[in-house]
Structures are given as C-alpha cells and as structure tokens.
Amino acid sequence: MARTTRKRSTLANRAIAASAALILGGGGLIAVNVYASAGEGNGQNPNGTQAAGQSVSTIDCPDVGNELGEVPQQERGNVDRELATLDTQITTAYQRFADLKQRIESDRQYGQQQILTPLKNERTVILQRIAALIERGNAPRPQNLESMAPCTLRADDNGGQNQGDGQNQGNDQGQNGGQDGGGQGDGQDQGQENGGQGQDGGQGQDGGQDGGDQGNGNGGQAGNGPEQADFVDIQSVQPNVGKPRNRNGASRGTFSTSCGVNENGKFNPDNVIVAPGVANGAHHMHDYVGNQANDAFASDDDLANGQTTCANQGDKSTYYWPVLRLQNGQQENDANADGGGKDQNVGEIQTPTQVTLNFVGNPRSKVTAMPRFLRIITGDAKAFVNGNANANASWSCTGFENRQLKDKYPICPEGSQVVRTFKFQSCWDGQNTDSANHRTHVAFAQANGSCPNGFRAIPQLVQRIVYDVPPPVFDGANPSVFAVDSFPEQLHKPVTDHGDFINVFDQRLMNKVVNCINTGRKCR
Numbered sequence: 300m301a302r303t304t305r306k307r308s309t310l311a312n313r314a315i316a317a318s319a320a321l322i323l324g325g326g327g328l329i330a331v332n333v334y335a336s337a338g339e340g341n342g343q344n345p346n347g348t349q350a351a352g353q354s355v356s357t358i359d360c361p362d363v364g365n366e367l368g369e370v371p372q373q374e375r376g377n378v379d380r381e382l383a384t385l386d387t388q389i390t391t392a393y394q395r396f397a398d399l400k401q402r403i404e405s406d407r408q409y410g411q412q413q414i415l416t417p418l419k420n421e422r423t424v425i426l427q428r429i430a431a432l433i434e435r436g437n438a439p440r441p442q443n444l445e446s447m448a449p450c451t452l453r454a455d456d457n458g459g460q461n462q463g464d465g466q467n468q469g470n471d472q473g474q475n476g477g478q479d480g481g482g483q484g485d486g487q488d489q490g491q492e493n494g495g496q497g498q499d500g501g502q503g504q505d506g507g508q509d510g511g512d513q514g515n516g517n518g519g520q521a522g523n524g525p526e527q528a529d530f531v532d533i534q535s536v537q538p539n540v541g542k543p544r545n546r547n548g549a550s551r552g553t554f555s556t557s558c559g560v561n562e563n564g565k566f567n568p569d570n571v572i573v574a575p576g577v578a579n580g581a582h583h584m585h586d587y588v589g590n591q592a593n594d595a596f597a598s599d600d601d602l603a604n605g606q607t608t609c610a611n612q613g614d615k616s617t618y619y620w621p622v623l624r625l626q627n628g629q630q631e632n633d634a635n636a637d638g639g640g641k642d643q644n645v646g647e648i649q650t651p652t653q654v655t656l657n658f659v660g661n662p663r664s665k666v667t668a669m670p671r672f673l674r675i676i677t678g679d680a681k682a683f684v685n686g687n688a689n690a691n692a693s694w695s696c697t698g699f700e701n702r703q704l705k706d707k708y709p710i711c712p713e714g715s716q717v718v719r720t721f722k723f724q725s726c727w728d729g730q731n732t733d734s735a736n737h738r739t740h741v742a743f744a745q746a747n748g749s750c751p752n753g754f755r756a757i758p759q760l761v762q763r764i765v766y767d768v769p770p771p772v773f774d775g776a777n778p779s780v781f782a783v784d785s786f787p788e789q790l791h792k793p794v795t796d797h798g799d800f801i802n803v804f805d806q807r808l809m810n811k812v813v814n815c816i817n818t819g820r821k822c823r
Contacts, residue, residue, distance in 0.1 A: 303359075307452060309374065310763060319516055320323065329602035332518045333535075333671050334803035337533055340660065341543070342637070345444050346546065348633050348763065349566065354404060354454050355400075355403065355404060355410070355451070355452040355453060355454055356454055356790070357452070357453045357454070357683075357684060357788065357790075358389065358392055358393060358396060358414065358415075358418070358450050358451070358452060358788065359450060359451050359452070359453050359684050360389060360418075360422070360447075360449075360450035360451075360684075361447040361450075361603075362443075362681060362685050363382060363385060363426065363429070363447050364382045364573075364736055364737075365685070365688075365736055365738075366443070366447070366649045366736075367429075367687070367735045367736055368441075368735065369735065370433055370436070370438065370440070370461050370735035371433065371436025371437060371438050372433075372436075373436055374433060374435065374436040375733075375735060375744060376576060377432050377577075378429055378432050379573065379574055379575055379577075379578055380574065380575075380577055380700075381425050381428050381429050381432070382429070382573075382574070383573075383574040383577040383580045384386070384425050384562075385422060385425055386574075386580070386582060386786065387582075388418060388422060388425070388703045389419045389450075389788055390528055390582055390642065390786065390787055390788065391680070392414055392417075392418045392450075393787050394787075395413070395414060396410075396414050396452075397522070397523075399413055401412070402451070405562060406503045410452055414452070415449070415450055415451070415452070415549030418450055419448045419449050419450065420448075422447075422448040422450075423445055423448040423758045426444045426445050426448055426521060427444075428440070428445060429444065430445075430671060431803065432545045443755070444566070451780075455570055455806070459463065461516060476572075484657055491537045500644075502701065504703060513710070518627040518677065519626050519780055519782060519791060520627075520628060520645055520646065520780075521626060521643045521644065521782075522643060522779070523643050523787055523788075523790050523791065523792065524785075524789075524790035524791035525708065525780055525782045525790065525791045525792065525793070526790075527771075527773050529707060529708055529791075529792060529793060530696035530707060530709070530710050530771050530780075531704065531707040531708070531709065531710065532703070532709075532710045533695065533699045533702055533709040533710060533711055533712070534699070534712060534714075536702040536709075537702065538700075538701040538702050539700045539701075539702060539703060540700070540702070543662045543663075543744075543746065543747050543748035544661070544662065545662045546662060546663050546748070547662060547747075548664055548665065549660065549661065549662045549663060550559060550660025550661050550664065550665045550666050550816045550817045550819070551660055551816075551819040552659075552660055552815045552816035552817065552818060552819045552820045552821065552822070553657050553658070553659050553660075553815075553820075553822070554657070554658040554758065554811070554812040554815045554822050554823070555655065555657050555658075555821075555822070555823050556609055556610070556611055556614045556616075556656045556657070556658075557609065557610045557611075557654065557823070558588040558589045558607070558608050558609040558610070558614070558618060558654070558656060558822070559588050559608045559609075559654065560588070560651040560652070560653065560654045561608075561650060561651070562586050562588045562649055562650070563591070563608065564606075565586075565587040566568055566584050566585060566586065566587070566622065566633070566648070567584070567585060567587075567594055567638070568580070568581045568582060568583060568584050568585065568637050568638020568642070569581060569585070569593075569594050569640075570594035570595070570799065571593060571594065571595055571596075571597050571801075572674045572676060572733070572737055572799055572801065573676070573737060574598075575593060575595060576586050576595055576596055577595050577597050579637040579638055579642075580595055581621075581638065581680070581786075582637075582786050582787060583619060583621050583622075583624045583638055583642060583644050583782075583784035583785050583786060584621065584633065584638045584639060584648070584784050585619045585621060585622065585642060585799075586619060586620055586621075586622050586651075587617065587618070587619045588608055588609075588618050588619075588654060588656075589607050589608060589609050589614065589615065589616050589617045589618045589803075590602050590605045590606075590607055590615050590617035590801070591605055591606045591607065591608065591619045591804060592604070592605025592606070592618060593605070593619065593801075599672045600671070601803060602615065602617065602803050603615065603727070603803060605803075610620075610823075611808065611823070613804060613805045613808035614803070614808060615803040615804075615805075616800065616801060616802050616803045616804060617799075617801045618656060618762065618798070618799075618800055619798070619799050620719070620721070620762075620764065620796075620797065620798045620799065621783045621785065621796065622644075622648045622649070622679075622783075622784050623648070623649045623651075623717075623719075623766055623768070623781055623782070623783055623784075624645070624646035624648055624649065624781065624782060624783075624784060625646050625647045625649055625768055625769075625779060625780075625781050626633070626645060626646035626647060626780050626781070626782055627647065627777070627778075627779040628777065628778075629646065629647050630645065630646075630647050630780075631646060631647050632656055633648075633700060636785075642786075642787050643787045644784045644785070644787075646782070649766050649781070651764045651765055651766055652716060652766060652767050653763070653764070653765040653766050654762070654763070654765075655725065655761075655762070655763045656760065656761075656762055657760075657761045657762075657763075658758035658759065658760055658761075658816065659758065659759050659761055659810055659816065660756075660758070660759070660816040660817065661725060661744065661750075661756035661759070662744075662746060662747075662748035663732070663747070663748045663749045663756075664686070664749070664750075664756050665756070665817045666702060666756045666758050666813055666816050666817060667727075667755050667756065667813065668757070668806075668809050668810065668812075668813050668818070669727065669757045669758060669802045669804070670727075670732050670802070670808060671732075671802060671803065671804070671806070671809075672732050672802060672803065673727070673732045673733075673741075673757075673801070673802040674732060674733045674737065674799075674800070674802075675723050675724055675741050675760070675799070675800045675801075675802075676693055676737050676738065676797065676799050677691045677721050677722070677723045677724060677797060677798050677800075678690060678691040678721065678795075678796055678798060678799075679691070679795065679797060679800075680785065680786060680789065680795050680797050681786060681788075681789060681795065682789075682792070682794045682795050683785075683788075683789045683790060683792040683794060683795055684788070684789070684811060687705075687736065687794070688707060690706075690794050690795075690798035691703050691721065691722070691797070692704075692706070692719075692794050692795070692797070693705065693719070693720040693721070693722070694707065694708055694709050694717070694718070694719060694720075694796070695709055695717075695720065696709050696712070696713050696715040696716065697718055698714075698715050699711075699715065700718060700720070703720070705793075705794060706792070706793060706794040707793055708781070708782070708793045710769075710770045710771065711770060716765050716766060716767050716768075717765070717766045717768055717781065718764070718765050718766075719763070719764045719783075720761070720762070720763050720764075721760075721761070721762040721763075721767075721796075721797075722759065722760075722761050723759060723760040723761070723762070723781040723785070723798065723800060724733045724741040724742055724743050724773045725743065725744050725750075725756060725757060725758070725759035726741060726742040726751060726754035726756060726757065727740065727741055727742075727745065727754060727755055727757045728740050728741070728742075728753060728754055729753075729755050729760050742754050743755075744756070758812055758813065758816055762798055762800075766781070768781045769781075781796065783796050
C-alpha cells in the first residue's frame, strides 16, 4: 500500500488561521453529519426513533460485550465470534440506513420498519446463541440478555440535536472528566476532559444552525466523518497534563523497545484479541509493529514462533492501532477491500515518522512481571456511541504535549507534528491473561497511582505515535482532512482511538524489564 508524508501547503496554513479564528471567536464550526452511523451504545429511546423531520445519524445499540460478566474460558472464542456478528449486523444496518436516510427522516415509522425492527430480530438470534454458549459452558445463563436487542436512531452529538439517548455526548464527556481522570491513574484525563468541554461549550450551541454552511457537511470524504467540529487548534487549549507524585517505594525506571514504524506495510482489519477467528473483525485497518504473525487466526504458538520487527529479538510482542489516513481525494489500494473502502475508511494511509514504545513504573510501588500472552486493550473503538467509560484517546502536537485532547483532533502549527499517545492499563489481577470483556483482568491505577484492591502493578506501556500530516482544509476545490480509521458507525471520531498489545516478551527479557524499572534505570 502506498503511504504518504506530506508537507503543509500555503492553503493549509491559511486553514489553521481561519479555524483558530473561528474557534477563538466562538463561531460555529459544527458541520452536521448527514450520513447515518451505527454502533453499540447505551442509550435507549422508548419511541425507537427521533421525531419525523429531525436529522438522525447514528444507530445506537447497547454494547453487549461490555456487559458480559462470566463467560466460561472454553466458550470465550465462540462468544467473541458471535459478538463480531453483532458488529457486522450493525455495519450492514448502517449501510442500509445511509441509503434510506432522507425517507427515514421524513417518516419515523419507515425507519422503525426498515432498520430498527429487522436489526432487533437479527440481534435477538445472536443474543440467544450467546446465552446458550455461556450455559453450555456450565455458567449461569445470563438473564435479560435479549433486552439488549433493540436499538435507536439518534443524531450526531456534535450537532446538538441528540434525542436518541436523552444525553449530549459532549456534555457527558465534560461532566465525567473527574471520574475518567481518576480511572486513568495519572490524573491526565480530568484535565483533558475539561479542556475538551471548553471547546464543545463554545461550539455546540451553534451546531444545528451553522452546520450546513461549512462546506464539509457530509462529514469527510468517506461520507461519515470527520467534521470541522472534530478539530481544534492546539494553541487554544490550556495545559492540562498532570501525574501523581512519586512516593517512597516508587519504581522510576524506563525500558524502551524499538520496533520500527511499520515500514513493512503490515495491515489488516482483524483483531485477534476481540474477534479471534473472524476476518475483518475490526471493520477498520490496523498498523502493526513487532510480531509479524498477527492476524485473526493467530494462536499463542503462532505469536511465539513469529518474526518480529523489534530490534531486541526477545520482544515478539504485538503492538497495533487503527491507521491514520489523509482524506484528500486520493485512493489507497484498499479502496475496494474490507476494512478499507468497503467499510468507509478512505484516503491514503500515513506512515508514522516515529513510534516510541516505553515501559514505565508505578509512582507508589515496585512492578511485577507481566505474564506471557497478557492481552491489553486501551481505549474504546466504539466510544462515540458508548460514551467515555473506557475511552482513553490522547491527541496532541509536538511541542505542545502538555496539552492533550480526548475528543478532538489537533490542528498543529507550522513545524509541529500530530501525536497520538496511549497509556495502557498498569494494574493486573494476578491471575488472568484475558477476560470475557477483554478489560476486567487489568485496570488503570487510581488517581494517587496505587492499584485497586486485588491488583498488582505491572510495567505500563506508553505508546507514542507521531505523524507529519497537513492541517485540515475544509473548503475550496481540494478539501483534505486526516482521520483515524474506525467502525463505519463511529464517524471517524477522535475519541474512538485505541491501542492493542499482546505481551510476547521472553522470560529473560521480561525479567530485565522489571529489574530495570524497579532499580530506576533507563534501559533498552
């Protein structure tokens, strides 16, 4: 696949100034997205759809995977494959909704009949299968699982019109900042949320009125995002990064592993953690560094025997994340492929200029070794409809990394590059390498840096990915924006950014990592 790195043009530089002026002046940057989306979220509207004539852009379904508790180990793969089927059903419903959108907005019952009722019926079948699988594994059959079958229609929250779940996403992100900040363990997200709320507060009021005049109202060249409202000038954001103070007993060292920037061009739309055995389980393309055997069908043995791009051959871990694309009217050669154009991820895939992978310690205690094949997902690929409970996106610019954005893409000044940072969960339950929802076996440290009860500190992966991409251009003959790949229904929102990691360090190297961190050294 072709990957591009492009310098900023004069037109692009003008776009920065214009965007900054609008942001600082409170002008409405909202561009109402007129395409549909579908996703698994938490909201339910008793009426199923919005009132006739109101703009709708999202099919919002309860997130079944997040709600699953006990799933027998022997049935987890089967359950994951059924959950992947739910994602495929939603993607198909999204495509159907996009084709019928105008009629649905004029006739709410038509949307119920053509989209929501068939989707509910399809989901009910899968939910029944999931319940049967869990029961077959000698675990209690989940109660009321079928109640998660109905979905609703709702608006893109950026437009300030959301009635599908009775809650505005922008406000939700700001109000929950304190909770999320504590959950991340370094106090960082609380500042990020408050910073994001400030931008939303100034923009959201005019979204419904001004959206049609922005020239990019269709939401990016993919037809489903991003929008002007998804970008903010990093220079208008106040510093918001904080971290807990190191205490006696802290582990202050750092271990760095160098695994390249995906020069090999290894991409696929699989996710072996969430959807093992399912091709195109992610419905978006991933970059991979480290282990080269990673696809949907890779076993632990495959990973252990795979090749690695890491300089230290004792690290066969796999590190992967959604690709960043430049939506500039140029087609990548996956334009007709799953995860690419077929899932409305269009544009040229960007190769990072730098990827750093550091493992750091805990501000209150020593760290213990990660178990081999430990799986960690950070962030939420469906955060646009799910809300911020598991969101962990951090966007910034070089030279401004004390200012992090959770729900906006940054507009960087001349000479500065876009940065994505992932701080992974740093506490482990001491027993499991994975869990039914792929989250509860690990946790973020608490606001003071300590691990929750029952968890122990492990080396924390801090992943930093840098790109030289031009700032967004929203009007004129050649619009151009950068955006992260996403499920089609997630509208390429920046809050959906996420990272995945499987530990395949050999034991000797993992012991070195732990010793280095606990003794306060910097090692490679």
